[in-house]
Amino acid sequence: ISVNVITSQMMDRMGIKDLQDVTKLDPSLVFDRGFAPDDIRVVVRGIDNGRGRPVVATVIDGVDISSEALATAGASQLISPRLIDIERIEIVKGPQIALYGRTAFAGAIQYVTKGASEEPEITASIDVAQDGFHEARFSSSAPVTDTLGIRFNALVWDFDGFHTNTVTGNKVGGGEGHSASILFDWNPTEKLSVRTRIDTVGDEYASPAQAFVPYNTLRAVPADASWCNGGWVHDASCNGYAQALEMVMASKPSDGYIASGLYPFASPWYPLKPACPFPGCPIIPDADKVGFGSNGNQIDLETGTIYGGRFDDMEHWAIVGAIPDGDTLFVTQDINVAHPGNNKGSDMFGSKKEGERLQINLAYDLGVGTFSSITHAADMWVAQQYDIDKQSLDHFNQEWDVNGPVKLFSQEFRLQTESDGPFNMAVGALYWHEKKTQTSTGMSVRGMGERCFVSVLRDADTGDILSLTDLGPAYWQGPCGHTDINIREFQHDTYAARPPDDMIRDTVSSSLYSLIDYEFNDRLTMTFELRWVDEKEDLTASASQGLADGGATNSGASSVSLCGSHIRCDATGGAPGPGAPLLYLPVVVGCDTMTTTYTPGVGLVSEPCSWWAATPTRFAPTTRQEPLTFTIADNYVTPKILLRYSVSDNVMIYGSYAEAKKPGGFSTLGTGAFGFDPDGDGKPTETIYSPEAMKVTELGWKSMLQDGRLRLNGAVFFEDYTDKQTQVQKVFNG
Incomplete structure (x- = not known):
């Protein structure tokens, strides 16, 4: 031998x-x-x-x-x-x-x-x-x-x-x-x-x-892993969900309900800004910017790019070429x-x-x-x-x-x-x-992601988008786009859960x-x-029992999603009452929603959250x-x-x-x-x-x-x- x-x-x-x-x-x-x-x-x-x-x-x-x-x-x-x-x-x-x-x-x-x-x-x-x-x-x-x-x-x-x-x-x-x-x-x-x-x-x-090792280029992910279903978002071949989302977030308030099919001043794509320069002012839409973020200049912490009104789940950072020298x-x-x-x-x-x-x-x-x-x-x-x-x-x-x-x-x-x-x-x-x-x-705790809640009508033969509409103020869930938060203050809660x-x-x-x-x-x-x-x-x-419990997917015992995809990390919305204007309400991470009522002569009343965590599982793993x-x-x-x-x-x-x-x-x-x-x-x-x-x-x-x-x-x-x-x-x- x-x-x-x-x-x-x-x-x-x-x-x-x-x-x-x-x-x-x-x-x-x-x-x-x-x-x-x-x-x-x-x-x-x-x-x-x-x-x-x-x-x-x-x-x-x-x-x-x-x-x-x-x-x-x-x-x-x-x-x-x-x-x-x-x-x-x-x-x-x-x-x-x-x-x-x-x-x-x-x-x-x-x-x-x-x-x-x-x-x-x-x-x-x-x-x-x-x-x-x-x-x-x-x-x-x-x-x-x-x-x-x-x-x-x-x-x-x-x-x-x-x-x-x-x-x-x-x-x-x-x-x-x-x-x-x-x-x-x-x-x-x-x-x-x-x-x-x-x-x-x-x-x-x-x-x-x-x-x-820092990334140096963007690459396409496998087609089956993307809502784009096979093409790049900016290509004509992309006719999946991402195409609809990009059209939504490329719209402006001036497009109006007739042009875009989206409810004026209540549409889910507008970026936000304070209504006044004083502390405690409500957050309202910024009519001068397109959507996909809390403001038009925010950097996506995952990709390092400006949101700029686009949703592109086919692009992910990668490394091409020689690995940098260790001294760098x-x-x-x-x-x-x-x-x-x-x-x-x-x-x-x-x-x-x-x-x-x-x-x-x-x-x-x-x-x-x-x-x-x-x-x-x-x-x-x-x-x-x-x-x-x-x-x-x-x-x-x-x-x-x-x-x-x-x-x-x-x-x-x-x-x-x-x-x-x-x-x-x-x-x-x-x-x-x-x-x-x-x-x-x-x-694995995540405090970031993209969310957009709209209805898309397509041509049954060609698959072309015919219209984009929201579901009305009663179902409004905040503006479309990517949001993120600092998760450090919540890690003790996620560990405890x-x-x-x-x-x-x-x-x-x-x-x-x-x-x-x-x-x-x-x-x-x-x-x-x-x-x-x-x-x-x-x-x-x-x-994981995610699919068995009626969820969209299975995830491991270590996976926790605080906010991003199922709820925005910075603000959400709701109709305070019949005929009342739609207001943007802040998300308290640690709450699934805020209880809001409108009383004539009193106005809008927001009560403390009744649920822990922006994640539906109360800081626990995303699935059972x-x-x-x-x-x-x-x-x-x-x-x-x-x-x-x-x-x-x-x-x-x-x-x-x-x-x-x-x-x-x-x-x-x-x-x-x-x-x-x-x-x-x-x-x-x-x-x-x-x-x-x-x-x-x-x-x-x-x-x-x-x-x-x-x-x-x-x-x-x-x-x-x-x-x-x-x-x-x-x-x-x-």
């Missing part, structure tokens, strides 16, 4: 401290950090896990601890990125499922830890660098009795970070943490050996130093406004991880072979809090706030023969069970495997590997949520055959053929915004993905030349990868 071994001496000599450093020693490996600093993903030979479980197994002393993040694209969260007490690292390329477990779809990285020493030893190191970096390591080992040895390791580190959040003036990209392990090597007899290892880790990583960008991450904790009013805390691992490796010499038992249990608590949009905006906030446990248990039994003859084999069984729970209180929602993934995997090794002669050897896997995954998450569980199960076989030929004592060539499979599952990346069942049909059609499969043929050689001074290895391989997961955009109820 194609394997690269990095010894502890090499790691010390080359200053390898963490997982990212490891990938620098092998050209076929690429280190990829996921959504959080502890979401470790490794790409091998160009194969990556865009979604789902990792494609490269993370193995510690024979145990596959590869996990999968929920609602992000990250991978293993059970290993600390900082390495301690490692004896060697084995980087194995190509499918290795039979030997290294269920996750070794494209390869595996095994970390072999140091055992107890035969003589007492103590090592310690301290590293200090700029920007507040400090790291201290300590290791000691000694025999306790003739049959028992012990090793203890500890690590403490902290780092301020290189970059500064311009919003708060605090450093980002740093962190602090500690980890420790204690190991017992017990050999009560010559045949029995038991190694017990206990790890503990506590790492805190500040928010990554990520900056928002600034970190502008929002603060934690509403979530409780020591960081309230300051930077988002980033990510935290703390927990323990227990591993017991037992080996018993049967004479004709070795029986092994590997028991592993892990209990880790992970929390993350980030500013997702990487901007500090008044009208929009999108934040990530999750926490929960990851529990993993596995038990493996293996029997391996060790005869002097040409035939040897190994058989084994593995039970692997992971349960991950993630509680989310993140929020945001019910936590749990996402729970329960994965059970059972497998049987076998390896057969046969020596035809002193030079030629054949190895055949086979693993049978049976796996089941249950995933429970929040499903209910838990929903989907289940997927699969079983499969992954074979591999390998031929090795020793040309000489120092040169070996090999050829192999392997098949690998990565089971299907459920995509959880969009559940926060759209819920677990976006179209509301109770089926996992939108979130389920199929298994991935790969067939790999490889030819290679290994050699040690110049009396061991030169190592020359190489490989040529062909990967036939089918059904690879990729990201697509899908529109529901567009």
